[in-house]
Amino acid sequence: MFIIDKIAGMAEAVIQLKDVTKVYRRSHLGKTTESIGVEKVSIKVGKGEVFGLLGLNGSGKTTTIKMLMGLLYATKGEATLFGKAMPDASALARVGYLPEAAYLNRYLTGRETIRLFATLGGIPAGIREDRVNEMIRKVGMDDWADKRIEEYSKGMVQRICIGQALVHDPDLLIFDEPITGLDPLAINEVRSLILWLKEQGKTVFLSSHDISEVARVCDNIGILCAGKLAKTASADDYRNDPDKLEEIFKETVSGTQRVGALTFR
């Protein structure tokens, strides 16, 4: 069991996973099969920290994030946000979530989408419209805000998705693979966003398999291998040497792939 608790005692634990295990059970024709999503994962993330969860595809990154968001229930252990066991509405009110792909209702316009999440985020009606307009401006969607999501490009949808995550000014941002599939300009924008959030004193928890990006923005990282937290490291270990984190990652995940390598030669 690995625990990142360097900052424990120094700051409030915004995220805490205690020996969390997720077992997926699937029943078909009376036969139940089990597979392990994550096993005995313990992570603690303090206030103002940017934490990166690294891992290969299928290593359990999204499972971990979904347990934090209350979309999945831990089979064993406990996932807490702001000291509250998930799912908890009061904790979720302080969280902004950007999922792996931007899953938005295609029949709504960008403005309606951000307004919906502003309402759900508990922004009072009196200031809601101002906040929505401000967010639309900040994500650069003024000219497109009243068109339906189904008319948007992937980049536009991503911007509205960022808008919904930030509209209620959350203390914690959880980003699941935030740069996957984005063009270099968009990647640059997301990176700037994370650094800006850090400056604002927000806590950021992100998952990725882009090591160089994680190295640039994260204070601490954890590497998941086949559902287990195999390694943790802090910025001191890799910030001065851009290749160091890649080395650590390769060493850690070596031989843990759940599928064989491609062998076209």
Place this chain on the structure above:
Amino acid sequence: MIEPILAIAGYTVKEHVRNRVFQLVYLFMAVLVAGALVVSALAQDQRLRMMMDSGLAGMELIALIGILFVTVNLVRDESESRSIYLLLSRPLERWQYILGRYLGTLSAIGAGIVLMALVHAGSLLFFGWRPDGIYATALLCAFGKIAVMGGLALFLSLATTSTPSAVAFTLFLWILGHFSVEISFLVEKAHNPFVKGIGWLVGVAAPDFAFFNFRDFMDAAITPSGEWFAWLAVYAFGYTLATLFLSSWIFSQREF
């Protein structure tokens, strides 16, 4: 507590209006006009009666088909498109989501009924109909039936594993719901405790739609009392609430 429900209901209405519900309403209007012409030719001396009955039945049928096919996919579509992730990652209780989606769908269908009723009443007035309270009561009862059906379809969509099975079960219970008096009769007459038990269970679990067919009393010499309407309202509310609570309970067990 109410605001998130209204927000979910609001976007559900928009989704339906922009999606498919109102296409059915437009279809109904076309069918109504064509139907009025055909019916007028077939039974001239009973033109108003035929237009009244076929219109009320048509409105109810279209609303029922609408709510059935919209509701069985109400949660499933959002789960499959994963747009539900973002909603549930907000301070939103799952029962609030279920209630909001249900109310939004019912409102959209209700608006469709109002639109259809306006066209229907307009065509009746054209042929000399004098408006009365029975028409409004019949519409209200039909709406009660649709509210119950919506709750039932939502519950079955969550309790079953596929859309076709949810549709099949809902249609089965819809038909069974029109034989509730006969089922009660069977339970009374049955000697076998097993048959009695099954009959009782079906009688309680299946909705009693015979209650809601007030349009059958359009020319009746006797009509139900105010007490009957009060119990009907309690029944519709209780049954719908039961389906919503049970849907919320099933949905609370769900993982995404």
Place this chain on the structure above:
Amino acid sequence: MRRPELLAAGLACLMLAGYAQSRARVSFASPFPDYSQLVFGNDRLQDMAFLSTGFRRLAADVAWIQYLQFLGVRDFGRGGYATPEELESGVQYPGLMLRTLRIVRLDPWFRQAYLYGASVFAWSNATKDPQNAVKLLKEGIHYDPDYWMYHTFLAAIAFKEKDNFDEMAETLEKALQHPDCPAVIKSILANFYKAEKRYADALRIWTGLLADDNAEEYHERAAGEIVRLRAALKR
């Protein structure tokens, strides 16, 4: 199990609904004829489809249209209403009584169906059977005791059976004043007046029928009768 309180609340609401259902049934028993009283010919699938989807009155409407087709152009449809005796005797409209009962058992307040059926049985030479007319009207009175037209028709039939035609005509004249009065009874009375050489009365009725938008099927015949009756009056 998560949120067991939702399960408990759902079951409690279901029990409340069950209680309300039983109270509603106590406060008002269904006045419709039960399914054992329904008359099914070979259209049973059609009738059952309407009934099982809750469209009882619409079922009666469709049966009414089929009834009019049967009487108008002898379209037997799927049949299955005539007794072997009726078929053997070669009557013009076999199974007419069961076809009428089919409609009024589906909708026991379908006044037009009772009146039309009774008129046809009481006064049409092709289907003459006053017993059936009386039976139909009595069934109508059972469900709708205050509807005066049933009583008027019964009285008219009684006068006719006693060959008291003047009283019969007077009774039917009262019915004619009412908008519910079927066109068929108007044409029957007009024919009766013509046979009695009361051309002015016959002309009055046919003129009324010609102006009646709800009796379009009689317009052609009314126009012809009006010409003939005017000619007869001039003679």
